Each structure stands twice: as C-alpha cells, then as structure tokens.
Amino acid sequence: MSDATRDPRPSAGAASMSAGAALADADTHRSAPPRPALQRAMRWFRQVGWRYLVVAVALFFALFPAVWVASAAFNPTGSIAGQQLIPDPVSTVNFDVLFATPFWRWFANSMIVAGVTAIGSTFLCALAAYVYSRMRFTGRRVSMLGLLILQMLPQFLAIIALYLLMISIARYFPTIGLNSLAGLIAIYLGGALGLNTWLMKGFFDTVPRDLDESAKVDGASHVQVFFTMVLPLAAPILAVVTLLSFIVAINDFIVQSVLLTDEQQFTLAVGLFRFIAEDYGARWGPFAAGALLAGAPIVVLFLFLQRYIASGLIQGAVKG
C-alpha cells in the first residue's frame, strides 16, 4: 500500500526536492557563511520553488481518486479490500462482471438523455435570448428577473410534485410519463431557461445589430436573421451552454432515481448507484471499471473544450 503514498510530483518538482535538501543542509551549517550557489537556490525556492510544492500537493489531491479508480478497475480482486495501486496481474475480470449488467444500455440512456437535453435546452435558450437581446417589449424586464429567481430555486426542490406529476402523466401518456427517458428530458427542458439565457443574451448583445439591420434591408425575415446570422456568429456560447447542459443532465441523480424504475430505463447515475449500493464490498472492482468507461469520454470532452468551458464558468455558470 505504501506504493500509493509515492508522490506523483511532476519532473519539475525534482528541482524543488533538491532545493529542499539544500535548505536542510543550510540549517545544519548555519554558522558557516552562505555560499553564493546556496543563496541563489534559496532565493529561487522562496520565489518560485515552493510553488511547485503547492502544485504537487494540489495535483495529488485532485488526481488521486481518479488514479485509484483506474487501478481498481484492472485489479484482479473485485473486492474493495486488499487493493494495490499497481494491479498485479493486470486483469479485465471486473469488466466481464460489469458487462453482465445492462451497463451499455445505461450508458446509451445517459447519452441520449444528456444529448437531447443539451441540444434542446440550448435551442430553447437561444430563442429566448434572441428576443431579449434584439427586441424591447412589455414584460421583458420582469420576465428576465423572473428567470434569475427561478435559477436560484432548483427544479429538484419540487421533486415530490414532479414525481406525482409524472405518475398522472403516465396514466394518459405512458411514453412521456414515469419511467420514460422522454419524460426525463421534458423535465430537464423545463429548466432550460435561466442563468444560461442571460449568458447567451449577453453574447448575442455583442453581435453587432447592424448586421441584422442590413440583412433585414435585404428582405430577410427575423427567423432568417436568427438562424443564418445570429446563431452561427454565437457558436462559441452555444458550445458552452450545450456542454454545460449536457454535464448537468449527466450529473443529475435525484430526478433520475425517482423517475426511472425499470432497469432497462436506468441511466448511468441510477444504474451504477443501484449496482454498487447492493453490495459495496464485492462490486467495487466492476464499479470502478464502469466509472472508468463512463468518466473517460467526459473527461476527454472537457479537455478538448476546456477553453470554452473556462470562459463560460467565469460568467457564472455552475455545474449542477
């Protein structure tokens, strides 16, 4: 287990190690006049070197669980006890156990729900942001403020009412009621308008209005201006909102766990939770395998779109 404590400090950190040693060295020879090289090293450490130490600790804290799960996924014992950081031998037995569950079904369900939600809510949001940015009408101010207040009251606070609502919808329209992915998507679309609308409206405001005016002079309708001019120019913000909505939908647990009752309809969140909650000790390995498979694509997506995300975050978007 001591392997786990080994510091995954990046190579640059080695410099700080030697600096630290030099520091200790300096302590033991306090009486001797400091040599210039040592002085330089100390100054470097005070100004720059310690930063690498902080980063090393932060990276260790940030990455350890991810590394640990990746290792658990390939460990031959699927149990939570007796894990080693370096699996010996590397085994895929956990994946076999995992694939005996409807894991890929859950994976597909999650992707469908989050994908449709992301695209749908971005579109609904863009429609609203367009009028807020381009038109002035009675009720504009009130409805925009209303959206801000709604944003503070998350939808799932009304989880009981949502559950009962979906039960009564299921009585007449089973395809969008309780235990349906379509119903889940509909609920998420109910939360589409909110802070994201503000975010998008702010971006639309930066698209020069002269562009639409001249298009209108050319006889373009407001619909054409929206689809052929504003939307393409606002692509970066559309990407941010789509990604954030996707993440919110993937991450939600409370609504999905209440709404989805049939194993074939489960999403990753509900499926993996039920799977491991039944037997925490023995199913740790297969769960880790599932977490690795589900998490990897999302991390990759994040790393690719990192620049966009950062810009969206700064404007106040919070991951749900």
Place this chain on the structure above:
Amino acid sequence: MSTTTSPPDTELHGSASGGTGVDARLRTGEHPLSRVADSLSGLLVKLVLVAAFNALGIFMLVRMASLDAPWYGLVMTLVTTIALNVIYLGKRNLPLKYLIPGTLFLLVFQAWPFVYTFFIAFTNYSTGQILTQDQAIERIEQLSVTTLPDAPRFDAVPFADGDDLALLLSDQQGQEFLGVPDDGLVPLQELEVVRDADQVVEVEGYERLSLGAAQDRIDELTEMRVPIEAGEVQLVSLTTATLREQTRFYDPETDRLIDEATGTTYVASERGRFVSEDGTETLTPGWRVVVGWENFAEVFTNEAIRGPFGRVLVWTYAFAFLSTFLTFAVGLGIAITLNDARVKGRKFYRLAMIIPYALPTFMTALIWRGMMNRSFGVLNDMLGVAVPWLNDPNWARFSVVLVNLWFGFPYMFLICTAALQSIPDDVYEAASIDGAGGWQRFHGITLPLLLIATAPVLVATFAFNFNNFNVVYLLTGGNPPIVGAATPAGHTDILISYTYRIAFESGGGQNFGLGATVAILTFVLVAVMAVLSFRWIRPLEEINE
C-alpha cells in the same frame, strides 16, 4: 405583450417588403424570385409545425377524454392549443413566438411543480392516502367483491373463440347461459347453438374446449370474470363457477359505506379513511385530504421532527458556507501560486486540475465513499489508521466537506485564475512604488478586486451547495442517523436530502405531505437568500439598457 420597437414581422410578406430590398438584391445579383421561394418555404414550414402541434393537441384531448381525465387537464390542453394557434398564426406577439417554447416547458415542469408542492404540503398525501376519495371508494368496493357462504353455484363448461374465452353456465334451476367477460350472461335460447348428441359444442362461434385444452389455459380461465347484476361469476374449478358479490356499497347522500354482509356502517373521517361507527375498524385504502397547517405544526412542535429539522437546517447553512469558503480559499491559493510566469508547465497543471470537475459527481462521490470505507477503504489503509470517516457524526461532516472541497476547488481555481489575469499589472507596480509588501498587495489590492469580480460566482456557489444533493446523499446517504428522529434524518443530511428521504424513504412508506412541507420551508429560505444576494449579481445592471 406588445412590441414597441420590434422589427416588422416580415415572414409572411418578405417579398413585398419594399423597394430597397429589391435594389439590394439587384445589386447582389440575387434573383427576386428566390426571396419569394424563401418566404413560401418559410410559410410552409410554419404551417406544418402548427398543424403538427394541433394534431398533437387533438390527440391529447381525445386520449385524455377517453380515459376520464379531470376536466381541468382537458381545459388546460385546449387553452394551450388555442393560444399557440393564436400566437403563431397571428402577426403580432413576435417576442412571444420565441419565448413560448421554453416557457411552455418551464410552466409545466418547473412552475407547476412548485405550485403543486404548496398544495401537497397542506394535505396528508402519503402511503395509504394516495388516491382521491372517489378512487378510494371505487377501490374499496372492488376489494369487497367476495364469495359469500351461501353464494349460488353454476355448472360451467369453458368455451373459446380463438383468444376470447366464454363459459357455458347452468344454474341450479337448470337454466343455461353463455357468460362472456364483456357482455355478461345471455340466456342460451337467444343464441345460435350447435349441438352434437345433446352436448353443446358451439355457441355464437365459441367452441367447446376439451378438458386438456382448458387445463392449458387454466390461468386465463380463473382470472376471467363474467359481470352480472349482482356481482360477477368466476370459475372455481374447471367444471364449477360461483357468484362473487360486492358486499360494500357507498351511499353518496350520507357519505357512508355500508357492508351488506356484516351490516357494518363506515363513516368517512376527516383524516381520509372510512371508519366503522364504533371506531374499531378502518378500511384501506384511504384518500388524501387537506389537513391545513398540520404538517407545518408537526415540523415546529413535534420534538421528534423539530429536533432533527433544526440540526439539518443549521448543518445546511454550515455545509454551504464551509464548502464555498474552503473551495474559494484553496482555489484562490493555488491560482495565486501558479500566477507567476516563472513557473513552468502552467498549462498542463490547469488542464490536470480540471479533471475532478469534469468527472460526473455521482461517480466520484461513490468512489470517495469506497475510499473512505472504515474497514477496507484506501485512506485508512494508506495512512495506517482506523478513522470512522463516514460513521462518526463529526468525521462524517468533515468528510462531506472534504469531498466537496475536492469537487469544487478546481472550479474556483479556474475562476480565480481568470480574475487574477484581468487585474492590470500597473496597479501592482504603483503599489510597490508606494512600498507595499506582498501581504499588503494581496490584502489591499488582489483580494478586494477579486471579491468584486467573483461575488456572483460565490453567491451562485453558495446557493448550489445549499442544495448539493449528490455529494451528501451519495457519500453518506445523510448518515450517521440522528437518534430519536421520527423520520429518516442523519447528521450530514442537508434540507434537500432530508426532504427526499422523508418523501421516498420513510419507514412506513412515502410521506409526501411532510416532505413537501420541508421543501416549502427550503423554498422560502432560498428565496430570501436570492433576494438578499440580488445586488451582487452583476447581470442585473445590464437589464435596463
């Protein structure tokens, strides 16, 4: 909603919109006819869409009507469909055309659930009290259908026409009937009968089943009920059937339920149950009734609820505050550390630090739960200790905050990095000319500027953590439990997980009424917070532009 400065709605008459447009098109060499085609296809798309949602509306109305939906459901659907037609076919209301799609979802799946939660909070909606009174009566009457000791018996022969089953029944007087599940009993004389040596072999297309064939369909046959006036006829063996009668009847005039077999009268109680007149017997199921402020009174006066609720409330604020403060402090600390051009590989560190943020929280919370397992978890194993991370109240609180710090610090790190980079360098230069040291620069310049820039984010983070269900529920499940609580409640529960557990995990079943009450109290707290924090939220200033 009237438009004041909106552009004219040109989609229906784009080609007729004026000479300037023609000139422009001539200049660009575009053929005028292509504009006509554009607006025609636009009109076509619009008409198809309107027709589609009208078809949907009509389908919904027919379906709901055929299933006896409540009248308000039908009215809402009808009004919505008509309103959509008026808005989209009319030339006014341009902003509404864009706002309606999102708003419609918002009204049905966000606004209405909030309103409905208020309603539920004033009822005793819970397991055993789920139905309306009419549904409960119907259910009780159905459940009371039973075979009385002196019930008449029939000789029965199963018949079948493909999938459809029927029974040839003869009563004690020797009268013969055909019993069909949908039609009830019909005297045999009135039907077309084929006999073979006195034995009936076919009636109205139904053919006699051999004993073996009947045996094969025994499940279907025993489930079959032939309705008759006095009750229903059910097979008790392959050759005999018996009459089952409804014994309990509702009398709408006195609002009582009478059991004709025992002679007992049941009175509808205020609690939504039928109780026998002597008060000894209660019938299930009950129905939901409005109980007024009772749920609120429970929360504030019943010690077994008030105690845990108070603890949960305090912890919710503490958790949200600690989470926000610590993630900000750590994120800022790392951001400042890395905000130095002499540090190499900064891009890489930023990229790596985003990983906890990118991983889905439902997964990482469960991973931490495994790592913090007292007996087998890697944390205890690695540190060589036996810390009850998730089992002791204080340790569990510490763990929840620690894990939430792990979730949240990368986000704050990114935010603070961006905010730091937006502080102009000359501010610092001026400060160092004035002789300000490192701490003074941080305290006097960096922090105030940063707080202004990140205030909306901090408020949003606090509000988010106030209802951070995933971390609490998936890491500890709210546990360890609070001893003596009347409902499921734990030392790490926050209001939203507490609500969820009351509503869906109560020992005696689901308690929606009380859960909704806690949800309402949470609404109020969040709304107060929202109002107080409004002045910090920057976008507000843009609204008047």
